[in-house]
Amino acid sequence: MNILKVEGISYSYTNASGKQQVLNDINAEFKAGKVYAIVGESGSGKTTFLSLISALDKLQDGDIKYNGKSLKKIGGSEFRLKYVNIVFQSYNLIKYMTAKENVEVAIDFDNRKVDANKYLRQVGLSEEEGRRLIGKLSGGQQQRVAIARAIASNSPIIVADEPTGNLDEDTEEKIINIFRDLAHKEKKIVIIVTHSRQVAKRADEILKLRKGKLS
Amino acid sequence: MFKNMLKRSFLSIRRKLGRTIILASIFFMMANLVLAAITIKTAVAAQMDYAKSTLGGTVTIQADMDAIREAQKEEMENGSDRKEIFKNMVRPAVDVETANKVATYSDYVKDYSYELSSSANSASLEVVESEGDNGMPGGPGGRMRSESSSESTLEKDITISGINAYAYISGVESESFTIKDGTYFDEDTNDEAMISYEFAELNGLKVGDSFKIKNVYTEKTIELSVIGIHDDSNERADSNAIYMNIETAAKFLSADDYNDGNYNVNNVKYYMNNSDKAEEFVEKINTDFPSLAENKLKIAVDTSEYDALSGSIEDVGSFATTILIIVIVAAIIIITLIVTINVKDRRYEMGVLLSLGAHKKNIIGQIAMELLIVGTLGFALASLSGTILAKMMGQSMLESQTASSAQQSERNFGRPGTQTGSSTGGTMAPPEGSETRSMKQQMFTNNNKDVELDINATPIDFLLLFVTGYLVIIIALILPSINVLRYQPKEILAGKE
Numbered sequence: 001m002n003i004l005k006v007e008g009i010s011y012s013y014t015n016a017s018g019k020q021q022v023l024n025d026i027n028a029e030f031k032a033g034k035v036y037a038i039v040g041e042s043g044s045g046k047t048t049f050l051s052l053i054s055a056l057d058k059l060q061d062g063d064i065k066y067n068g069k070s071l072k073k074i075g076g077s078e079f080r081l082k083y084v085n086i087v088f089q090s091y092n093l094i095k096y097m098t099a100k101e102n103v104e105v106a107i108d109f110d111n112r113k114v115d116a117n118k119y120l121r122q123v124g125l126s127e128e129e130g131r132r133l134i135g136k137l138s139g140g141q142q143q144r145v146a147i148a149r150a151i152a153s154n155s156p157i158i159v160a161d162e163p164t165g166n167l168d169e170d171t172e173e174k175i176i177n178i179f180r181d182l183a184h185k186e187k188k189i190v191i192i193v194t195h196s197r198q199v200a201k202r203a204d205e206i207l208k209l210r211k212g213k214l215s
Numbered sequence: 216m217f218k219n220m221l222k223r224s225f226l227s228i229r230r231k232l233g234r235t236i237i238l239a240s241i242f243f244m245m246a247n248l249v250l251a252a253i254t255i256k257t258a259v260a261a262q263m264d265y266a267k268s269t270l271g272g273t274v275t276i277q278a279d280m281d282a283i284r285e286a287q288k289e290e291m292e293n294g295s296d297r298k299e300i301f302k303n304m305v306r307p308a309v310d311v312e313t314a315n316k317v318a319t320y321s322d323y324v325k326d327y328s329y330e331l332s333s334s335a336n337s338a339s340l341e342v343v344e345s346e347g348d349n350g351m352p353g354g355p356g357g358r359m360r361s362e363s364s365s366e367s368t369l370e371k372d373i374t375i376s377g378i379n380a381y382a383y384i385s386g387v388e389s390e391s392f393t394i395k396d397g398t399y400f401d402e403d404t405n406d407e408a409m410i411s412y413e414f415a416e417l418n419g420l421k422v423g424d425s426f427k428i429k430n431v432y433t434e435k436t437i438e439l440s441v442i443g444i445h446d447d448s449n450e451r452a453d454s455n456a457i458y459m460n461i462e463t464a465a466k467f468l469s470a471d472d473y474n475d476g477n478y479n480v481n482n483v484k485y486y487m488n489n490s491d492k493a494e495e496f497v498e499k500i501n502t503d504f505p506s507l508a509e510n511k512l513k514i515a516v517d518t519s520e521y522d523a524l525s526g527s528i529e530d531v532g533s534f535a536t537t538i539l540i541i542v543i544v545a546a547i548i549i550i551t552l553i554v555t556i557n558v559k560d561r562r563y564e565m566g567v568l569l570s571l572g573a574h575k576k577n578i579i580g581q582i583a584m585e586l587l588i589v590g591t592l593g594f595a596l597a598s599l600s601g602t603i604l605a606k607m608m609g610q611s612m613l614e615s616q617t618a619s620s621a622q623q624s625e626r627n628f629g630r631p632g633t634q635t636g637s638s639t640g641g642t643m644a645p646p647e648g649s650e651t652r653s654m655k656q657q658m659f660t661n662n663n664k665d666v667e668l669d670i671n672a673t674p675i676d677f678l679l680l681f682v683t684g685y686l687v688i689i690i691a692l693i694l695p696s697i698n699v700l701r702y703q704p705k706e707i708l709a710g711k712e
Contacts, residue, residue: 056570056705081572092567092708096230108219109571153571 002032002067002156004053004189009062010212011048022048024212026062032156035183035190037203044209046193047161053191054086054159055079066157081109085150089162091142093134099145100130106153119148123178140171147178157189158182164199176202220577224584235589238553242593242684245546250601250672250680252539255609258670259532266525272490272518274324274497276314276483278307279513286511307511308479313504317514318485320499323492328383329480331464334372335428335457342373343413343454373428374456377464381409383484384458386447397422397443400460407442408459411452415444428457430467437466490521531612538608543687550586550691558582558695565699566707579696586688594684601680602672609670 011023022045030036040046051057053064055076064071066083074083085106086092093102103116120130123144134142143163150158160179164172176199183190183204192199200206208215228235283304290300311329318327378384381399386392395412410420420426422441429436439459447454461480468478487493493516500507500514507514558565565578 051705054570056708057703077569077572077574079572080570086570086708088708090708092563092570094564094567097226101226105223105568106571108222109573111216149571 002189004030004157005065006053007063007065009052009059009064011052011060021212026214028207028214030189030191032187032189033183034204035180035192037200037206038191038193038209039200039206040209045212046209049209050159050161050193054084083155084157084159085153085155087146087150087158087160087163089165091146093142093145095134098131098133099125099137102134102145103149103152106149110154116152119152122151123148124174139166143167143175147175151182160192162194163192164196172198216577220581220584224581224588227585228588234557238589239593241549242590243596245542246594246597246680246684247601247604248538248542249683250597250676251605251608252535252542253676253679254602254605254670254672255535256532257673257676258609259528259535261669262528263525266521272487272493272516272521274485274487274493274514275517276309276507276512276514279511282511308481309483309512310477310479312477314480314483317500317504320503321492321496323487323489323496325486325488327485328379330482331377331461331480333375333467334431335375336372336431337426337428340418340426343417372431374453375464375467376456376458377461378458379461386449386452391447391449393446395444395446397441400442402460404442404460406437406439406463408439408457408463409443409445410441410457411454412444412446413454433467433469435467490518493518527613531609534612543683546687547691550687551694554582554586554691554695555698558698562702562707565702566704569704570708575700579699582695583692587685590684590688594681598677598680605672606670
């Protein structure tokens with residue numbers, strides 16, 4: 001079983017008010033086939049935690065290991081390329097590309113020859129919708145494209161930062177179901193950072209971040 | 216990875232058409248000017264090489280005026296009378312045998328010429344009065360007969376001008392000379408001469424007519440027949456000059472001066488087929504013919520013809536280099552600015568790519584690829600129009616440079632049409648100052664009016680355009696690349712950038 005281990009990570013930064021400890025000796029284990037919800041108040045360190053496990057930010061203390069391989073040894077770019085994909089609240093799609101082309105970017109990075117429509121269909125988007133430029137899609141559709149891109153990257157870990165934050169309830173439900181399917185059917189590790197109780201409820205495990213500590 | 220970068224580059228180029236058109240236009244304009252400058256520089260280099268091989272340079276043997284003045288000074292210091300020194304002064308000259316022998320000392324001597332000049336008069340012939348004479352001494356063909364200006368009665372002479380080839384008459388060389396009737400003399404013609412149209416009109420002479428003239432110094436009279444009548448568009452040309460081959464002119468010499476055929480000649484010129492070899496030739500002659508210096512003769516390189524022609528062209532070449540440098544610097548600055556702004560605008564896209572695992576070098580590679588693709592398009596289009604622009608620019612630059620040089624020449628040599636007149640008197644005459652000046656100016660004007668640049672882009676020019684263009688792109692990428700290296704995906708995607 002694929003396992004992502006977080007071993008004693010701490011994170012701080014210094015600002016005008018002095019040193020701010022954002023994360024303090026966090027230890028956690030994320031297993032394939034499960035959806036994890038990270039919840040916590042604003043400023044609890046959720047986004048920092050997400051940035052660290054998705055290798056968007058550099059580790060200060062501790063380590064993150066995927067199946068025993070250290071992130072520090074693998075390197076950030078390589079870790080993002082091979083092991084983790086991120087779904088953002090603001091979708092982070094390339095605007096001059098169509099939905100399909102956005103998905104193809106992830107496929108190309110993985111050097112595979114797969115039809116991007118397969119992943120778009122998986123998130124409920126038609127081929128016609130796949131041919132549209134990002135600006136011509138609704139927020140829900142754009143988030144589906146972002147998820148399709150994450151799936152297409154073939155990464156075993158999918159990290160999502162408030163993926164339903166900009167979506168209505170119906171769409172939120174559909175998106176959660178997609179994440180659940182990814183974990184349960186495709187045996188991916190899905191970690192969702194969320195404020196939404198609805199989303200948290202649908203997760204297999206909920207982890208609470210409070211004042212930089214995980215409980 | 217390369218294929219993916221290429222795919223994304225093409226997508227970006229196609230979808231961001233406005234930006235692509237602006238960039239392509241800048242590359243197109245830059246490439247046009249670069250190609251024009253490169254093509255002009257190539258044409259200039261080719262023209263210079265051609266000029267060097269065709270004009271080559273001339274080596275002359277002439278009186279060493281410094282040595283003559285030095286000798287005079289020495290004589291005066293030894294108590295000789297100043298008037299006597301000047302009266303007895305003989306202009307140094309080289310004998311025909313030496314002149315011929317010198318010519319064999321370099322493989323680069325294309326041809327050589329010399330003259331035998333003297334003055335003559337005739338009771339039956341009138342001489343043409345030039346506009347600038349007005350009773351003043353000097354001027355072409357004019358000469359004072361008496362040494363004392365107070366006693367002088369001005370009388371114009373006929374100039375006997377013997378030359379070893381028609382082609383080396385100064386008017387023929389400067390292309391101001393045209394044959395109106397008859398033909399030119401050559402080495403086989405005997406007692407035949409060419410006269411000016413004005414002289415012929417004044418004396419009612421036609422081709423085939425004969426006339427007699429008498430050398431004013433030797434008093435030998437020779438009957439000559441008219442072989443040709445010429446016209447000289449140079450208004451300073453001596454209308455009273457009678458041109459003939461050197462053997463005919465030698466008949467006017469006294470037996471002593473004739474010296475069994477080894478008579479003295481002047482205005483000895485060696486035409487080099489490569490001006491680079493002229494100095495070497497001069498050094499060799501100075502070493503092997505010490506008698507020249509002993510006789511107060513100086514052998515010197517005269518590249519004035521080449522210099523006159525090359526001056527304007529070299530200026531055009533320098534101007535093209537300046538344009539090239541300015542365009543390259545401006546292009547680097549403009550493209551750097553555009554790419555920097557573009558990179559900033561696309562930081563979000565770059566953040567996405569970085570979050571997907573792209574390396575920063577791949578991001579920079581993609582930007583470079585986009586620029587290279589658009590640049591190649593601009594350069595290719597400029598390859599079609601650049602040569603036309605080069606022709607227009609080159610000719611315009613050359614015309615402007617030639618006009619400017621001509622003005623400079625007028626200032627240096629005196630205004631055209633103004634008699635510069637020499638007051639040089641005595642038997643030493645020819646009025647070298649005025650004639651040399653006018654000849655040089657005429658030569659300059661003639662050389663420059665014919666200057667044309669064969670501006671056509673060569674395959675090397677196109678290659679240089681593309682190499683220069685790509686180098687500009689690479690240099691322009693340095694600053695934006697540093698920005699990309701500073702990008703952190705977290706900062707960008709968290710909206711902190």
